Every structure is written in structure tokens, then in C-alpha cells.
Amino acid sequence: MSRLPSYLSLPERIWHYMFWIICFLVLFFLVFPLLVITPLSFNAVPFFTFTKEMLAFEPEGYSLVWYKEFFTSLNWQGAVKNSIIIAFFATIISTFLGTLAALGLSREHMPFRTLIMSLLISPMIVPLIISAAGMFFFYSRIGLQGTHLGVILAHAVLGTPFVVITVTATLTGFDNNLIRASQSLGASPTKTFFKVVVPLITPGVISGALFAFVTSFDEVVVVLFVGSYKQRTIPWQMFSGIREQISPTILAAATLLILITISLLTTLELLRRRTERLRGVSPS
Numbered sequence: 001m002s003r004l005p006s007y008l009s010l011p012e013r014i015w016h017y018m019f020w021i022i023c024f025l026v027l028f029f030l031v032f033p034l035l036v037i038t039p040l041s042f043n044a045v046p047f048f049t050f051t052k053e054m055l056a057f058e059p060e061g062y063s064l065v066w067y068k069e070f071f072t073s074l075n076w077q078g079a080v081k082n083s084i085i086i087a088f089f090a091t092i093i094s095t096f097l098g099t100l101a102a103l104g105l106s107r108e109h110m111p112f113r114t115l116i117m118s119l120l121i122s123p124m125i126v127p128l129i130i131s132a133a134g135m136f137f138f139y140s141r142i143g144l145q146g147t148h149l150g151v152i153l154a155h156a157v158l159g160t161p162f163v164v165i166t167v168t169a170t171l172t173g174f175d176n177n178l179i180r181a182s183q184s185l186g187a188s189p190t191k192t193f194f195k196v197v198v199p200l201i202t203p204g205v206i207s208g209a210l211f212a213f214v215t216s217f218d219e220v221v222v223v224l225f226v227g228s229y230k231q232r233t234i235p236w237q238m239f240s241g242i243r244e245q246i247s248p249t250i251l252a253a254a255t256l257l258i259l260i261t262i263s264l265l266t267t268l269e270l271l272r273r274r275t276e277r278l279r280g281v282s283p284s
Contacts (some may be wrong), residue, residue, distance in 0.1 A: 027182065034210050041066060041251035048246065066252040076249065079237040084234060086223075087216040090155035094212040098163025099205055105164070106171040119167075121161040131157075133226040134190070139226055146228035154226045155219060159212025166211065172203025203271040218257070243281055 004013060045051060045065035053061025064102035070076050101120055105113055123131060135154050136145060145148030180256075182192040227236070234253055242252045 062189045066248040083233040090216040091213045093156035094159035095209040102167035136225040155216035162211035164206030166208035
């Protein structure tokens with residue numbers, strides 16, 4: 001924490017420290033559940049509570065049995081397989097559609113740009129239960145309810161807005177003089193796109209794809225409506241486990257999801273810094 005300027009008044013100094021205390025409390029409120037879940041996932045007994053052995057840090061109070069069950073149980077392995085397959089293809093579809101939409105919306109003479117942008121990001125604004133119910137009735141009529149394709153398309157709808165926003169943000173500071181310079185040197189529009197535009201928007205595209213992947217990987221409401229048991233994902237398996245058979249395996253799965261999320265967020269931060277370097281901005 002930097003030293004406060006000498007010209008600040010007493011109320012300003014008090015507010016400065018109060019602000020830091022409030023930020024710490026908010027951060028603690030958000031992170032504390034994660035700090036509880038992680039150690040409980042190593043519990044040696046099938047309970048969601050800290051045993052005397054765990055509190056005393058005795059080795060017999062800890063075990064990897066729930067992680068072993070996660071990696072060996074057929075139900076959990078099927079859920080992992082479905083989550084990866086669905087998230088992978090949903091990410092490809094949402095990244096492709098979102099990038100194309102962002103490129104079109106970045107044009108100055110694009111008609112109804114604000115309206116189209118509002119429609120594209122509406123899945124982020126509309127309550128998820130409403131979107132899930134609408135997809136259920138629509139997919140039931142066209143035969144996609146209870147299929148992998150239906151779940152993939154539904155997750156692609158939820159992930160596309162993230163791609164649109166990140167790629168649009170990348171294109172906001174794009175220097176169109178680079179395109180003109182490329183064309184003046186004899187490059188075709190296709191070559192200009194792949195040699196000039198694509199390298200500069202790649203960090204934004206990858207960031208949007210990661211957001212779309214996380215959105216699909218963690219989603220549970222839509223898959224409960226649109227999917228069936230054959231399309232059960234990790235969040236579905238966790239939700240079902242809480243209702244039917246409480247097991248610390250759920251905590252082990254949650255801990256692994258936390259690690260995956262932290263890794264993806266770290267990747268996003270590295271991409272953000274790379275984007276700033278490409279634009280000539282010092283990373284903050």
C-alpha cells in the first residue's frame with residue numbers, strides 16, 4: 001500500500017482505510033466458501049464437516065479417497081466426458097459466430113448496430129431459467145431435446161455474447177490505417193485479413209473462447225432443461241449428488257473446477273497483457 005499524500009484531510013484518510021477494509025471484507029466473503037470446500041475434499045470420512053483429526057492436522061484425518069472415486073467412478077467419468085465434449089464444440093461454434101458478429105459490428109456504417117448488439121448479448125441479460133424454458137419448448141418441437149447437439153447449440157447461445165464483447169473490445173482500438181497500408185502494398189483483402197487483422201484480434205478471440213468454454217463447462221440450468229441423463233455434465237452430476245446422495249466426491253469435483261477456473265483466469269490475464277503490449281500500452 002503506497003504512502004498517503006500529506007495534503008489529505010483526516011476524513012479522507014479515514015475513508016481511504018475504510019475503503020480497503022470494505023474491499024477486504026467483500027473479497028473474504030467471495031473467497032471464504034472456496035477456502036472451506038478445498039480442505040473438506042480431503043476428508044477421510046463421508047461427511048461435510050471438519051473432524052477432530054482434521055482440526056488437529058493428524059494424517060489419518062485426511063485422504064484422497066474422494067479424488068480416487070472422482071477419477072474411477074463411471075458416473076463421474078461419463079459426466080467429465082460429456083462436459084469436455086459439449087464445452088469443446090459449443091466453444092468452437094460460439095467463437096466462430098461471435099467473431100463474425102464482432103467483425104460486422106465493428107464497421108462504422110453497420111445499420112442498426114446498437115439493436116443487433118443488444119440482441120446478441122441478450123442471453124447474458126435474460127434470466128437463465130427463462131432461456132432454458134424457451135429452449136426446452138423449442139427443442140422439443142424440432143427433436144433436439146435430449147440430444148448432444150441440442151445441448152451444444154444451447155451452450156453456444158450462452159457463450160456467444162462473451163465472444164462478441166471481447167472481440168468487439170479488441171476491435172475498438174484497431175487502427176484501420178494498417179488495413180489501408182496493407183492494401184496499398186498490393187495485398188488482397190483475404191491476405192490482409194489473415195496477415196493483419198487476425199494476429200491483432202487473436203488475443204480477444206482466445207479470451208472470448210475461454211469465457212465461452214467456462215460458461216459451458218459450469219452451466220447446469222440449461223442442461224437440466226434441454227438435456228437428458230445421457231448428456232449429464234459435471235455440474236449436473238454435482239447437483240444430482242447433493243439431492244440424492246451426499247458425498248465428499250462433490251467437494252473433490254468442486255476443487256478441481258476451482259483449479260481449472262483459476263488456470264483459465266490466469267491465461268486470460270496473460271492474454272490481456274499481451275494485447276496491451278501489441279497496442280503499445282504498458283500493462284497495468
